[in-house]
Structures are given as structure tokens and as C-alpha cells.
Amino acid sequence: MKFNKVTPKVVEALLAIVGPEHIVLPEATDAMLRYTHDETEDLRYLPEVVVKPVNAEEISRIMQYCHQNFIPITPRGAGTGLSGGALAVHQGVILSTERLNKIISIDERNLQATVEPGVITQVFQEAVIERGLFYPPDPSSRGSCFLGGNLSESSGGPRAVKYGVTKDYVLNMEVVLPTGEITWTGANVLKNATGYNLTQLMVGSEGTLGIITKIVFKLIPYPPQNLVMLVPFRDEEEACAAVSRIFMAGIVPSALEFMERDAILWASKYMNIAVDLPEDILAHLLIELDGKDMDLLYKDAEEVYQVLEKYDVGEILVADTEKQKADLWQLRRNVGHAVKSNSIYKEEDTVVPRAELPKLLKGVKEIGAKYNFKSVCYGHAGDGNLHINIVKGDMTDDDWNNKLPEGIREIFRLCVSLGGTISGEHGIGLVQRPYIGIALNEVQLRLLKGIKQLFDPHGILNPGKIF
Amino acid sequence: MKFNKVTPKVVEALLAIVGPEHIVLPEATDAMLRYTHDETEDLRYLPEVVVKPVNAEEISRIMQYCHQNFIPITPRGAGTGLSGGALAVHQGVILSTERLNKIISIDERNLQATVEPGVITQVFQEAVIERGLFYPPDPSSRGSCFLGGNLSESSGGPRAVKYGVTKDYVLNMEVVLPTGEITWTGANVLKNATGYNLTQLMVGSEGTLGIITKIVFKLIPYPPQNLVMLVPFRDEEEACAAVSRIFMAGIVPSALEFMERDAILWASKYMNIAVDLPEDILAHLLIELDGKDMDLLYKDAEEVYQVLEKYDVGEILVADTEKQKADLWQLRRNVGHAVKSNSIYKEEDTVVPRAELPKLLKGVKEIGAKYNFKSVCYGHAGDGNLHINIVKGDMTDDDWNNKLPEGIREIFRLCVSLGGTISGEHGIGLVQRPYIGIALNEVQLRLLKGIKQLFDPHGILNPGKIF
Numbered sequence: 001m002k003f004n005k006v007t008p009k010v011v012e013a014l015l016a017i018v019g020p021e022h023i024v025l026p027e028a029t030d031a032m033l034r035y036t037h038d039e040t041e042d043l044r045y046l047p048e049v050v051v052k053p054v055n056a057e058e059i060s061r062i063m064q065y066c067h068q069n070f071i072p073i074t075p076r077g078a079g080t081g082l083s084g085g086a087l088a089v090h091q092g093v094i095l096s097t098e099r100l101n102k103i104i105s106i107d108e109r110n111l112q113a114t115v116e117p118g119v120i121t122q123v124f125q126e127a128v129i130e131r132g133l134f135y136p137p138d139p140s141s142r143g144s145c146f147l148g149g150n151l152s153e154s155s156g157g158p159r160a161v162k163y164g165v166t167k168d169y170v171l172n173m174e175v176v177l178p179t180g181e182i183t184w185t186g187a188n189v190l191k192n193a194t195g196y197n198l199t200q201l202m203v204g205s206e207g208t209l210g211i212i213t214k215i216v217f218k219l220i221p222y223p224p225q226n227l228v229m230l231v232p233f234r235d236e237e238e239a240c241a242a243v244s245r246i247f248m249a250g251i252v253p254s255a256l257e258f259m260e261r262d263a264i265l266w267a268s269k270y271m272n273i274a275v276d277l278p279e280d281i282l283a284h285l286l287i288e289l290d291g292k293d294m295d296l297l298y299k300d301a302e303e304v305y306q307v308l309e310k311y312d313v314g315e316i317l318v319a320d321t322e323k324q325k326a327d328l329w330q331l332r333r334n335v336g337h338a339v340k341s342n343s344i345y346k347e348e349d350t351v352v353p354r355a356e357l358p359k360l361l362k363g364v365k366e367i368g369a370k371y372n373f374k375s376v377c378y379g380h381a382g383d384g385n386l387h388i389n390i391v392k393g394d395m396t397d398d399d400w401n402n403k404l405p406e407g408i409r410e411i412f413r414l415c416v417s418l419g420g421t422i423s424g425e426h427g428i429g430l431v432q433r434p435y436i437g438i439a440l441n442e443v444q445l446r447l448l449k450g451i452k453q454l455f456d457p458h459g460i461l462n463p464g465k466i467f
Numbered sequence: 468m469k470f471n472k473v474t475p476k477v478v479e480a481l482l483a484i485v486g487p488e489h490i491v492l493p494e495a496t497d498a499m500l501r502y503t504h505d506e507t508e509d510l511r512y513l514p515e516v517v518v519k520p521v522n523a524e525e526i527s528r529i530m531q532y533c534h535q536n537f538i539p540i541t542p543r544g545a546g547t548g549l550s551g552g553a554l555a556v557h558q559g560v561i562l563s564t565e566r567l568n569k570i571i572s573i574d575e576r577n578l579q580a581t582v583e584p585g586v587i588t589q590v591f592q593e594a595v596i597e598r599g600l601f602y603p604p605d606p607s608s609r610g611s612c613f614l615g616g617n618l619s620e621s622s623g624g625p626r627a628v629k630y631g632v633t634k635d636y637v638l639n640m641e642v643v644l645p646t647g648e649i650t651w652t653g654a655n656v657l658k659n660a661t662g663y664n665l666t667q668l669m670v671g672s673e674g675t676l677g678i679i680t681k682i683v684f685k686l687i688p689y690p691p692q693n694l695v696m697l698v699p700f701r702d703e704e705e706a707c708a709a710v711s712r713i714f715m716a717g718i719v720p721s722a723l724e725f726m727e728r729d730a731i732l733w734a735s736k737y738m739n740i741a742v743d744l745p746e747d748i749l750a751h752l753l754i755e756l757d758g759k760d761m762d763l764l765y766k767d768a769e770e771v772y773q774v775l776e777k778y779d780v781g782e783i784l785v786a787d788t789e790k791q792k793a794d795l796w797q798l799r800r801n802v803g804h805a806v807k808s809n810s811i812y813k814e815e816d817t818v819v820p821r822a823e824l825p826k827l828l829k830g831v832k833e834i835g836a837k838y839n840f841k842s843v844c845y846g847h848a849g850d851g852n853l854h855i856n857i858v859k860g861d862m863t864d865d866d867w868n869n870k871l872p873e874g875i876r877e878i879f880r881l882c883v884s885l886g887g888t889i890s891g892e893h894g895i896g897l898v899q900r901p902y903i904g905i906a907l908n909e910v911q912l913r914l915l916k917g918i919k920q921l922f923d924p925h926g927i928l929n930p931g932k933i934f
Contacts, residue, residue: 109711109822132717154660165658168635183910187888189818190850191632193621193671194888194895194906195915195933200667204660221717244576250599250688250759292717293763300759351656355576383657384577421654421661428661439661443650447921448662454917466662 003090003463004070006048014051014093017061022099024050035076035094039141040084040431042344047074047088054099056174056182056213063211063461064180066093072463073178075207077117077149080141082347083429085153085206089464097148100213103127111219112171112188117148117212134222136163139425140333148212154204156425158255158288158332161382163220165425167203174214175202178456188216201451206427207462209455226254226290227297228325229304232281232314236260236377239283240357243381245307246287247354251300255288256382258357263335263378270338271331281314285381286332335378336387344392346404346431348411352420354384363414364388371407372399385424405434412438428466436467470557470930471537473515481518481560484528489566491517502543502561506608507551507898508813514541514555521566523641523649523680530678530928531647533560539930540645542674544584544616547608549814550896552620552673556931564615567680570594578686579638579655584615584679601689603630606892607800615679621671623892625722625755625799628849630687632892634670641681642669645923655683668918673894674929676922693721693757694764695792696771699748699781703727703844706750707824710848712774713754714821718767722755723849725824730802730845737805738798748781752848753799802845803854811859813871813898815878819887821851830881831855838874839866852891872901879905895933903934 004010015023024031026046035050037043053059066073072092079086088094100116103124107113108131115124121142128135138157139145147166149155151173156165172186185198192199202209233239243256259267261282268275287304289297301318308316319325339345352360361377364386368375373395379387388411392400412422412435422432422439440448445467452459452467471477482490491498493513502517504510520526533540539559546553555561567583570591574580575598582591588609595602605624606612614633616622618640623632639653652665659666669676700706710723726734728749735742754771756764768785775783786792806812819827828844831853835842840862846854855878859867879889879902889899889906907915912934919926919934 107820107822108715110820111714112820154658154664156658160658164635167664168631177910181910183908185911187818187883187906188820188886189852189888189891190821191621191623191627191818191847191852191891192888193816193890193892195903195911196672196676196918197621197634197664197667197670198911198914200664203664205663209663221714221719247578247688248575252688293760293766296760296763349660351654351658353574353577353579353655354657355574380658385656385658416654419655421656421659423660424656424658425660432661436662439654441650443644443648444652444662444665447665450921451663451918454914454921 003072003092006071006092010069010071011049013065014049014062017058018051018053022052034079035096038079038081038084038086040082041346043084043087045087045089047094048091050094050096052096052099056176059095059176059211059213060180060182062095063176063178066460067179067458070458070460072460074462075211077146078120078144080145081149081153081427081429082349083423083427084431085427085429085462085465087430089430095211097146104214106131113217113219115147115215115217117146117215119147121145121147121150128219129222132222133219135169135217135219137166137169140336147215151203151212151215152205152207153427154425156380156383156385158257158380161256161380162252162254167200169217170199170203170215171218172216173199173202173212175210175212177210178458178461190218204427206429206465208452208465223290223292225292225294225297226288227301228288228319228328229301230317230328231285231287231308233283233285234280234312234314236283236361237358238311239285240361240381242285242308242311243357244355246304249303249307251303253287253382254290255286257286257332257379258381258386259284259286259332259335259378260376262376264331266338266342266376267331267335270341271334278314286328339376339389339391342391346390348388348390348408349423349426350388350411350415350420351383351385351424352415352418354382356418356420357381357384357386359418360386360414364411367407367410371403373404373407383424384420409435409438430465433466470539470559473538473559477536477538478516480532481516481529484525485518485520489519501546502563505546505548505551505553507549509811510551510554512554512556514561515558517561517563519563519566523643526562526643526678526680527647527649529562530643530645533927534646534925537925537927539927541929542678544613545587545611547612548616548620548894548896549816550890550894551898552894552896552929552932554897556897562678564613571681573598580684580686582614582682582684584613584682586614588612588614588617595686596689599689600686602636602684602686604633604636607803614682618670618679618682619672619674620894621892623847623850623852625724625847628723628847629719629721634667636684637666637670637682638685639683640666640669640679642677642679644677645925645928657685673896673932675919675932690757690759692759692761692764693755694768695755695786695795696768697784697795698752698754698775700750700752701747701779701781703750703828704825705778706752707828707848709752709775709778710824711822713771716770716774718770720754720849721757722753724753724799724846725848725853726751726753726799726802726845727843729843731798733805733809733843734798734801737808738801745781753795806843806856806858809858813857815855815857815875816890816893817855817878817882817887818850818852818891819882819885821849823885823887824848824851824853826885827853827881831878834874834877838870840871840874850891851887876902876905897932900933
């Protein structure tokens with residue numbers, strides 16, 4: 001794909017659309033800095049210009065212009081992505097949705113809400129909780145990530161295990177296509193058998209098919225009660241095996257998170273809190289149960305204990321206060337930051353059928369031994385979604401750059417052989433792109449590329465991602 | 468689209484693929500009869516040949532042959548569809564999936580099952596219930612419809628209100644494309660952010676993009692307890708209004724069905740049972756609550772009563788025994804058959820945000836008065852999904868054929884103006900095809916047609932449906 005550069009004439013055209021306050025050029029070094037990276041490894045790409053439109057109409061005009069002039073556009077939410085989706089790898093224009101940040105309406109009669117894509121996930125969650133409503137998807141970055149980004153990557157988070165991922169809450173979206181056309185994808189209804197599912201085609205398309213400008217979410221009643229427990233295991237694979245057993249006992253926890261020993265140690269160190277972890281504890285499960293009725297939760301907890309009795313577990317900590325619960329969650333949510341702060345790393349977002357987790361974990365460690373890398377594993381075990389953080393530590397640059405990719409390939413091949421795939425909630429983006437052929441066959445790739453061509457005939461939207 | 472006819476040479480080629488026992492020609496009048504219709508109105512189309520392949524490989528060879536020779540193929544499940552999707556409107560080949568009828572595996576460790584498309588929905592439900600597992604989608608025709616057809620139409624049913632529709636339980640599918648290529652659409656995982664969502668693109672595509680040959684479903688633990696109540700209302704619109712209020716009170720029933728007075732009367736007459744319905748009762752809500760704990764269900768029921776107290780309701784019947792529950796459900800499930808047996812009819816599968824139901828119902832009756840048609844309304848009110856059965860009764864053929872379509876247009880325009888759309892769970896198929904432009908704009912239609920072209924360049928698969 002041959003693109004044109006952002007000339008002064010292009011800047012002028014963009015400026016006429018968004019206004020001078022809403023454009024950033026590379027000479028504004030400080031203002032530009034945050035647009036050169038997302039949360040993916042230590043990657044940096046400098047765009048030629050950043051524009052911050054305020055609505056679908058401005059985005060439509062920008063898209064039309066760039067479509068006609070073959071200028072690449074990289075859409076960007078909060079820049080918290082972990083697969084490099086918001087990086088301007090072909091330079092050109094970064095289109096930030098940060099000014100589309102309104103909660104347009106919360107419709108309590110229909111349990112729906114209409115929002116713009118630049119609303120922070122947690123802000124939205126708190127706004128609906130005030131009305132007794134619940135928007136469950138909660139990626140670890142929920143305090144800073146945008147709903148539009150969550151949709152683009154089909155984000156999950158701990159509650160997905162009971163409540164589903166972001167895609168399961170979208171009823172309808174307004175999108176601007178790369179050609180500049182504005183359309184809704186569906187209708188504001190819970191069931192829709194009217195034509196192909198454009199809504200779900202757009203969700204998880206990583207900003208390559210269109211830019212989301214409005215979202216209609218469904219909401220559910222807020223479950224007022226919950227119960228959180230931290231279960232220490234003396235064997236990592238046993239912790240993984242227990243996950244599947246809990247579901248088989250008829251319990252659907254609202255979260256079921258796995259953390260390797262190092263994940264907890266690094267997170268507690270990062271947060272500067274003392275954690276007294278016996279030496280023989282190699283992993284933890286963080287289990288949350290939620291619902292309307294506390295008595296029922298205690299009954300469910302009893303059933304969970306009965307499952308856990310069959311394993312070699314340490315003393316189970318049940319969080320009694322809201323503070324204790326918040327602390328446990330804080331610990332879990334900080335694992336990613338902790339690993340990141342500790343070393344250069346790569347994060348793989350593997351996912352397998354949940355009962356295959358022990359095999360995945362064992363395989364990852366064996367592959368690590370073979371390729372001489374250390375990994376810290378944690379994640380949404382209830383979904384079979386294991387985040388594998390490979391830390392550079394004292395690996396040589398040569399091994400890191402040239403040998404490690406073969407190790408990653410082996411991990412991904414293992415996932416696929418177990419019925420899984422290479423990304424559960426982070427997307428393919430830039431960094432998993434070399435591995436897409438492990439997960440998708442030639443037929444699938446042909447269909448994906450055909451769909452891309454249909455939506456974006458000039459290939460201007462987020463080029464260099466997915467395939 | 469210009470297609471070729473099924474010549475003796477074509478029959479020979481198909482026969483070589485499926486074998487002589489698995490092919491039906493028009494001269495076999497009796498054997499052919501069932502393939503000339505589905506459950507849509509009184510429509511009849513005679514195909515040139517019916518083939519009954521047994522696996523993906525045979526289907527692939529049939530598709531390849533028909534693709535190369537421009538011969539239309541209409542895929543067919545159990546033929547219980549309500550939008551004419553299985554009708555051979557361009558003649559050619561009917562490809563029946565009836566021999567792909569195996570439950571391949573029920574994986575209790577992962578709460579997944581792999582099935583072929585020709586498995587009857589209820590057979591599958593009962594097979595997983597035996598293992599304490601639950602496959603919730605239950606269209607009214609569940610005793611005879613196929614899972615493959617459920618997927619093709621994105622079918623729902625009463626439990627969708629709490630548990631979601633068929634699409635929400637599919638993890639992965641094996642499909643044969645019109646070109647004969649065989650591929651899986653995703654992976655056997657609960658979360659997948661690896662490329663565009665081909666699985667959800669295929670679901671609800673009404674057999675126009677490919678033929679499903681294997682399905683991996685997710686399952687959930689079976690909720691062992693439930694409670695069913697029948698609530699009579701003296702005002703139909705109040706019944707609709709109560710629906711939204713129940714959710715606003717924080718209750719998510721496992722079913723919330725609406726039936727007009729005539730719906731109950733016709734169904735009870737059809738089933739030959741006596742129902743003593745006071746004259747002032749104009750509608751009913753059938754409410755089911757389910758879960759693990761009976762005490763909690765009684766608490767929820769109390770909250771439902773508190774909502775209902777605000778309306779002018781008759782005596783609430785709470786089904787105490789399994790027999791009573793089954794009878795109530797039997798009544799509800801027979802409304803469609805009852806209407807069908809009573810008169811020529813058309814069924815519209817409207818859907819709106821649930822709080823807009825009273826407006827929809829009022830509008831339908833006003834439009835009926837204007838165009839002089841009688842309607843019997845019932846359906847999945849919790850989802851905002853209202854089935855409008857328009858009965859011919861004593862309408863003239865001229866009014867039925869020429870005036871009524873304008874009335875249907877008005878109903879659909881009303882749905883869309885309320886944020887809804889023209890099909891919730893039956894699909895567009897043949898009979899809603901003239902109305903698709905009311906629900907979808909030019910941009911959407913261009914994308915849909917582009918996707919169709921990408922998957923099926925010769926347009927051989929289920930031509931004449933959707934658009």
C-alpha cells in the first residue's frame with residue numbers, strides 16, 4: 001500500500017475541519033508525546049499530525065479527505081491498548097476520539113445507554129451504578145481506557161467469566177466508514193435477525209473497518225452483594241485445574257482470576273505493600289461471587305470450598321470488608337503495571353478452553369525452559385484467558401529479538417492445538433500480526449481481507465494491523 | 468442472476484456424490500412434498516432436486532459443482548422457518564442437512580458441546596440436561612427444529628430474555644463456503660479477539676453465506692429451580708407497560724411472555740382445553756423465574772407482585788406442579804399453531820426496545836383499524852419482541868394481496884421509529900425481503916451485498932433471500 005504524506009496542504013484541510021485548537025503537529029513535542037505510544041511494550045511511532053474531531057460529521061469529512069488523498073488514519077482512544085492498535089506505523093494522521101466523551105443518555109426504562117466512544121469505562125460504570133444499573137465489562141485499565149477502544153478490541157476483564165465481554169453489551173453503533181459514510185450498524189434491540197450482523201463485525205475489528213462515534217449499550221440490574229476470596233495453591237497446575245472443577249460444580253463466579261507466585265510478589269512490591277507469602281505457595285486464585293442475596297452467596301462459597309478441599313491449598317482469605325475486597329482487586333489489577341515497570345516485556349494474551357489451562361501453563365514453562373525465557377502468568381482463568389508476560393530480564397538483545405519469536409510461535413501453536421487462539425481480549429494489532437497465520441487459515445484470511453477491502457477500498461484506516 | 472437448470476447430467480453428478488438413496492426427484496411426489504414448503508404462510512416451491520449429504524466433504528463437492536455450474540442451492544434444516552428461508556424460490560437444488568444429526572461430544576470439563584446442524588434443538592437440550600448442563604435457546608418449534616436452522620436465523624425463544632439467543636451460545640462453527648472451501652470460523656473459546664468475527668457474521672446469515680456443518684456451543688450449569696405465574700390484565704397496554712417495570716425493579720425473569728386475549732382463546736380452543744377467561748381480561752403475562760434457590764425465587768416473586776400491584780390485574784395463577792407449568796408453556800407454545808390452523812395469516816416478527824411495547828401494540832391496532840385487518844399479538848415481551856399474526860379472516864383477496872402490504876409497511880416503519888427493527892428472531896428470508904429497505908439504509912445494504920459477493924461470487928447459495 002502506497003500512501004501520500006501529510007503535506008502543509010493536508011494540514012490546512014484538516015485544520016479547516018477541526019479548528020486550530022484541535023490539531024497537534026510534531027513540532028509541538030510535548031503535546032505530541034502521548035500520541036506516539038500506547039501501552040504496548042516500549043514501542044514508539046511518530047505520526048505526522050494528530051486531529052481531535054468532536055463528532056461524526058467532522059470524522060466523516062476527515063475520512064473522506066484522507067480516502068480521496070490516500071492518507072493513512074490511525075484511530076486512537078485512550079491509548080491503553082496492548083497490541084499496538086493505536087500506533088501510527090504508517091505515520092499519517094492519528095484521529096483521537098478524546099473529545100467524543102459524552103454519556104448521551106441513560107435510559108432506565110429500557111435498560112440501555114447511549115454514549116460516545118471517548119467515555120472512560122469506569123466513568124460510565126459509575127454513572128450507571130448510580131441508577132442501580134450494571135455495565136459489567138471491566139478491563140484492568142478501566143480507570144483510563146475508553147469504551148470505543150474496548151469495543152475495537154472486544155475487551156473483556158475479570159467479570160467476563162459470568163457476564164460476557166464488551167461485545168455482549170453492544171446493541172447498536174454509529175460508525176463512520178473509511179469512505180466517510182455515516183451509518184448505524186443495527187437497532188436498539190436485544191434481538192435482531194435483520195440482515196448480517198454488522199454490529200458484531202465492527203466489534204473487535206481493531207479500528208480497521210470504521211470509526212465508532214456512538215454506542216448503544218444494554219445494561220442489567222446491578223447485583224448488590226458480593227464475596228471475594230483469595231485461595232493459595234501449592235501447585236500452579238492444580239490451581240488451573242480447580243478452575244474448571246468450580247464450574248463443573250454448577251457455580252458461575254463473577255470473577256475467577258489466576259496469579260502465579262511472581263505475579264503477586266511483583267504486584268505487591270510495585271504497590272509497596274508487604275505480603276507475607278509462604279514459600280510453598282506457587283499460585284493463587286482470586287474468586288468473586290456476586291448476586292442479590294448474601295445467604296445464597298455463602299451457600300455458593302460452601303460449594304466452592306468443597307471443590308477446593310480436593311486440592312493442596314493454603315489458608316483461604318475471605319475479604320470481609322469493602323476495603324479488603326478493593327485491596328485484593330487492586331493487587332490483581334496492578335500485576336500488569338508491576339511487570340511492565342520491572343523489565344522490558346512482551347505480553348501474550350492466550351486463550352484456551354478453560355479445562356486445558358493446566359496443559360497451557362505447563363507448556364508455556366517448558367517452552368520458556370527451551371528458549372531460556374522467564375514468564376509471569378496470570379489472567380482470567382475462568383475464561384481460559386491466560387496473560388503470559390515474557391520478561392526480558394537478562395536475555396541478550398539477540399535472543400530477545402531473534403530467538404524469542406520462535407518461542408512465542410510455539411506457545412501460540414500450543415494454544416491452537418488445545419482448541420484455543422492467540423488473543424482473547426487484546427487484539428492482534430501490530431505485535432501479534434506476524435503470528436496471525438497460526439490462528440487463521442488461508443480461507444479465513446482471504447475472507448478477512450475481502451471484508452477489509454469492502455469497507456476500506458483504499459486501505460487508509462489503521463493500515464499495518466491484524467494482517 | 469441467471470442460473471442453469473438441473474439437467475440429467477447434473478442429477479448424475481449429485482447422485483455420484485450422495486448416493487442414490489439420498490437424492491429425491493420431483494417424480495417422487497410424496498417424498499418431495501415436505502421439501503416444497505416450510506412453516507411460512509401457505510407458500511409452496513418445487514425444487515428440481517433434493518440432496519441429503521452426510522458430511523462436510525460431500526457438501527463441499529456439491530457446492531463446488533453448483534458453483535462452477537451456476538446452479539442455485541437452497542440449504543434446509545427441519546423446515547420450521549417462518550420467513551421462507553428454506554424455500555427453493557429459484558428451484559435448483561435443496562440441500563437438506565437432516566443426515567448431519569449427531570451430537571459429536573458433550574465436554575463436561577469445558578462446558579462445551581460439538582454437534583452437527585441437523586440435531587433437533589430439544590434433543591440436544593435434553594442430552595445436556597442429563598449432565599446437569601443447560602443450553603437455553605428454545606424456539607417454540609424446539610421439538611422439531613434443527614440447531615443449524617436456529618443458527619441461520621439467529622433464533623431466540625422465551626428464555627432469551629435472561630439467557631440470550633442462539634448466537635450467544637456459539638463459540639465456533641465449521642462451514643462450507645459456496646466455493647466448496649471448508650473452514651472453521653473461530654476457536655473453541657469464550658473470548659476471541661483474533662480477527663473479524665466470522666462466527667457472528669455467519670450466525671443469522673440465513674443460509675446465504677455458507678452451510679454450517681459443525682457447531683461448538685458453550686453450555687452453562689442447569690438452574691434446577693423455577694417458578695411460573697400467569698398474570699391476567701384488564702388492559703393490554705398495561706400488560707406491556709408492566710414488562711419494563713419488572714426489569715426496572717431489578718428482576719430478570721427467565722421468561723416474560725405476552726399473550727393477547729385472542730392468543731389464549733385460540734390456543735386453548737386449538738388444544739381442546741377449557742379456559743375460563745373472564746370477559747374483562749384482555750391480555751396475560753406468562754412470567755417464569757429460575758435459579759438455584761427456591762427461597763430466592765419466592766423473594767423475587769414477591770418483588771414482581773409489588774410491581775404488578777400498580778396495575779389492574781386479575782387473579783394471578785402460580786403454577787405449583789410440574790404438570791401445571793408444562794400446561795401453561797404448552798398453551799403459550801401453541802399460539803402460533805392455533806392461529807395458523809384458524810385462518811390464512813401472515814406473521815410479523817417485530818422488535819422494539821421493551822419499554823416501547825405499549826406504543827407498538829397501540830400502533831398495530833390503529834394500523835389494523837385503518838387497513839381493516841385483525842391481528843393476534845403475542846411474544847417475547849421481555850425482549851420487546853412481539854409476534855403480530857395478521858389473520859385473513861374475511862378480508863378479500865384483493866385487500867389481502869394489495870392493501871395489506873402497505874399496512875405491514877406502516878407497522879415496520881413504526882418499529883424502526885421506536886428504535887426497533889423488522890425481525891427479532893425469524894429472519895428476513897423471502898417474505899420480509901420487500902421491506903428490508905425500511906430497516907436498513909443504502910450504506911448497510913451495500914455492505915451486506917458486498918459481503919454476500921465476497922462469500923458467494925456466483926450467488927448460488929439461497930438466492931432470493933434477504934435482499
